[in-house]
Amino acid sequence: MALRLLRGKDGRLTAYAPVTGGVARWTEDRPGGAEWTGPWLIEVSGRLAGLTVVQSPEGYAHLVGLRHRPGGAGEPTRVDIVHATQFQSGRPLTAWHSLGTPHPKDPRKAERTGPPAAAVDSSGALRVFVRNAGGGVSARRQDPKGTWERWTDWKGMHVLGGMSAAATADGRLELLAPAGKGAALRWYQPKPGAAPKRGEDVPADARPDSASMVESSPGTLTHYWRDARSGEVMAWRPDSPAPAPLGGATGTGPVAAVRAVVDGHDCTVLAHQDPASGGLAVAAHPCEDEAAGVWWTPSGEQGAHTPALALDGQGRVVLAALALDGKLLVARQKTDERGLALQAWTRVGSG
Template identity: 85%
Template structure:
């Protein structure tokens, strides 16, 4: 399952989780909580992956990979689907199929990866997948809502687990873990520019472990888990080598958010480690200062997500073993990154 946490234009947080039958959604009753409403099921039969991105208008774009059974002896029916939530707590649009880069070959379409996406400075939404040839394909929705055709961005040996984001000024970056000890990277040199292929990143990344967050104005830091050691690594453009973050006993991608801790600009991290969550914070873009992981939450909590609430406090959310949403909020009356007691929301 995947969990995503977004703050809407009205400063209320919404949590989205992939569940059987579609997407579960929980919404803060008021900015900064603590009460939530949910879960509300957004039906999407066959949905097997979920990613969520936010536009400058505050719209939540939901995109996922849908896989439905084919006929006897036929391949599964696979496509990418998209829906929009225009306001916090409101219903979504109907799911719209974006197809795949292989509309005439169902067996190739089966090899399409889970998508990543980001919204650039023009308001255009781009959806990225690994295609059947092991490269990257993208489909763009222009600012007026019209979808263009799938385009081939090339690349080879892509493993899946693509990670995309845009800076606050809307400059997009895409990281695609690949074989041969490298990750492929595309970026916009400036807001509104045509994306271009950058130099490969020195990364031997585990599939589905990549994540990205803006750690200073205009700079995105990419994270992944080393294929051999399992350690989390961080890298940003201009860095000579990836920076180690520890966490080698953990699994899956790290959640990250930029926040103020004790008056300092920090990056807060969370991941699943040894059957529970672990949390850390360090000065933004100064991983060399040291990263110390602290266990948090109940045994079995998984799929952490991080965001800032309407008061600028760090909110850590996760899913419990029973499927219920777990939420912990930053204390403001203690030093360091102290979290209040975990709150269990709704029913699973």
């Protein structure tokens, strides 16, 4: 489960990481500052087997997790999706609310529910997506007033773990669900506020739990995943003739991505866990120009894992990760050097 890094309306960054007992949270004391408060434990009854954190246009942070709790003697594990909201940086969250699963009457099927993906569309509605027991996609929507609708079946089949969801700046939602048989399933809103529809399958032979995406130009989302055979990072957009290889075959898990200015150029910055270097690797390339070449550079201390990327209140790239001891590691973009140079890593709080 990846670390999540969000910038609030007040410009402060907040990092979220699943830990024993719930979710750890760290928050900048001031926008772009070196001091952080945390970790603060957001307690969850049971165990989170999956967590995503997404942000609304108002800056609200929605935490959505897949919770496992022990069943009674001879009974299956109790599984449900839980949700909580943080309305302001550094403030307490609402209580966790159970969304159940697409299989409320069949605990055995509920056990096969996959980890959630989520996104907020232009209307302010939060949608939560999971792989259901049949290998398709189920979704549940919270309307802008906070009312939850029922689970709906979005169909699909052979879906693997680790779907990826996001929305463009104007609120047009997309969902990518890696599936078997060398394809990924895609749903999208043709325009903000439109009903989501199924798109053509994406030519992606993707590893489970490797999908991610970022808005690489206004209204366009670039999707990333790892090739199932080579492990190489692949990039694809709806106008792409074919997925573009980006190297990074020694890495694991999804890549973190953020759009940023590097040397005055509009770039996509990428980071992933790289066992070959013992920590993380970082790369950057001009937005939507993967053919320009991508070079992965080792970064971070030994054992650093689950990277996240965001822009701070001063517009600098911030790379965050977890250390082996559970502390938060943070490195910021240098503004006085050419290229994507990062400052020395700082360690935040205790794990």
